[in-house]
Amino acid sequence: MAGIAIDGISMVYTLPGGGEVHALNDVSIDVDQGEIVSILGPSGCGKTTLLNIIAGFLSPTAGEVRMGGTRVEGPGAERGMVFQQGALFEWLTVARNVAFGPRMAGSPVAEATEKVERLLTTVGLQGFGDKPVYQLSGGMQQRVALARCLANDPDVILMDEPLGALDALTREKMQNLVLKLWKDTGKTILLITHSVEEALFLGERLIVMAPRPGRIEREFRLPFPEQALSQPAREVKAGPDFVATREEVLSMIWNMEEEIMGQAEADQG
Amino acid sequence: MDDKTKPSDLSVWLGLADNTFTRQKTVKFGDATAVNSGRFYSILAVAACLAAWIVASVFELVEPFYWPSIDGTWDRLVKIAGEGFRNVALWDHIGISVYRVLSGVFYGTLVGVPLGFAMGLSSTGRGLFDPIVEFMRPIPPLALIPLVILWFGIDEFAKIFLLFLASLFIMTIAARAGVSSVRISKVHAAYSLGASKLQILRHVILPNALPEIFTGLRTSMGVCWGTVVAAELVAADRGLGSMIMIAKNFLQTDTVVIGIIIIGLIGYIIELIMRRLERWLIPWKGKG
Ligand SMILES: Nc1ncnc2c1ncn2[C@@H]1O[C@H](COP(=O)(O)OP(=O)(O)O)[C@@H](O)[C@H]1O
Ligand SMILES: [Mg+2]
Secondary structure (H helix, E strand, C coil): CEEEEEEEEEEEEEECCCCEEEEEEEEEEEEEECCCEEEEEECCCCCCHHHHHHHHHCCCEEEEEECEEEEECCCCCCCCEEEECCCCCCCCCCHHHHCCCCCCHCCCCCHHHHHHHHHHCCCCCCCCCCCEHHCCCCHHHHHHHHHHHHCCCCCCCEEEEECCCCCHHHHHHHHHHHHHHHHHCCCCCEHHHHHHHHHHHCCCEEEEEEEEEEEEEEEEECHHHHHHHCCHHHHHHHCHHHHHHHHHHHHHHHHHHHHHHHHHHHHHH | CCCHCCHHHHHHHHHHCHHHHHCCCCCCCCCCHHHCCCCHHHHHHHHHHHHHHHHHHCCCCEEEEEEEHHHHHHHHHHHHHHEEEECCCCCHHHHHHHHHHHHHHHHHHHHHHHHHEEEHHCCCHHHHHHHHHHHCCCCCHHHHHHHHHHHHHCCCCHHHHHHHHHHHHHHHHHHHHHHHHHCCCHHHHHHHHCCCHHHHHHHHHHHHHHHHHHHHHHHHHHHHHHHHHHHHHCCCCHHHHHHHHHHHHHHCCCHHHHHHHHHHHHHHHHHHHHHHHHHHHHCCCCCC
């Protein structure tokens, strides 16, 4: 197992018309092994781009990502991904989706079946193995996505707004599940979100990004995930520390949004 | 809901009354799901056609040369179903036409799907085949009949080759569309789960393309059914198309009409079977 070193990443997209988009500018983050880190920022600040670079789907214009000393050159099973939605294989059952990684690796059927059963229980989907995934609700589908990712036993789990499409109640439940998985498995988790509350609750470290060009604006060290291991989630979220930090981060994001709006108006005028 | 106003199951089945849910809708015009089967009117329409035919036959309103009487047509059907037509059993005429269509579609799929995959997956493939496919696409298969006859004569191979061409480009385009429709997050997910390129082809891109491929199959079947009949009209001694062409030469209007009805029915049955197969084989269609 290893953490990830994100070292001086810049990303410039070249547009078909010839223009350029500076999506990321000199972003460096060191994620320790077993850490859960959340990334927050207004939309368009390069969060997805950053995660795609870490996952190995894009190669950055400058800088590099290293895992355990080796440079990331492409996607790999040691970095699992959980997408917002629509990344499950709708032609497979729940169990077959979860078993996808082990099957591709050629692991014996019996072994994979046993693992799938265990993981479905972990994410609260015991008994749903034979259902087609499209018959499941959005929240259940994300549980399948989590289980599928865990079945491969990755060192790092990368999540791009995994709960973004869920309703508020389901979302809270899923946040607790993510936290529980983090505690139980000790995985390194990097989670992108646009919910401030979620970022605080699921980040030992919170990285706030700013747009144009995408960069790190501020970093917070947060006690809330630790607290939530011993305290009910609602209590943590209602605590004075949590509320104060939430307001601070919110006003930061608000200011950025206002700036973006101002710039957009200036661009138009 | 008031029980007295509840219509009978029969009238709902016939489409004379709306089902319970639709009856509770206040807005129906413009809501496509509020349009029911209208089965009663379907039955009425078919019955009206038959009645017109019966009336015309009884009162001998139409010259049999233009349109046969219904009883005469029935007698003819019984006769050719028993004795065959011009030494070929009716079932053979039907069977050979269906066989040609199935063969053509089979070979068209066999070649077209890999071709479409190559076009969807590789720049070389797209570059090589795009001009040919785009050029062939708008040409009606019937326009190829003369060339195919010049090349291969009028034997069995020529007909199957024509149908192969007819389905080839449909299948190629369908497979290419299927490959292009794969959501990139599914491919990314598979790579992150450790799949190799070959595994992604087999376990992600292929199943993802199956709905489009199947739609292509349905279209192919329809187009080939039309093409086979036309090809048999031009050059064949067996098959439904040749049957009605020969019947025409003998001025047997009743056999011509029987042939047309059978062609229509079989086309319809093929479509029904394909729809069934689709629902059975690809239940995930449109659910990604
Ligand atoms: N493939 C691309 N080509 C050009 N510009 C892109 C591309 N992908 C993203 N961008 C631009 O890069 C910036 C960052 O995008 P993204 O990483 O998706 O942000 P976020 O996930 O934070 O909303 C945006 O301005 C976006 O328009
Ligand atoms: Mg994004």
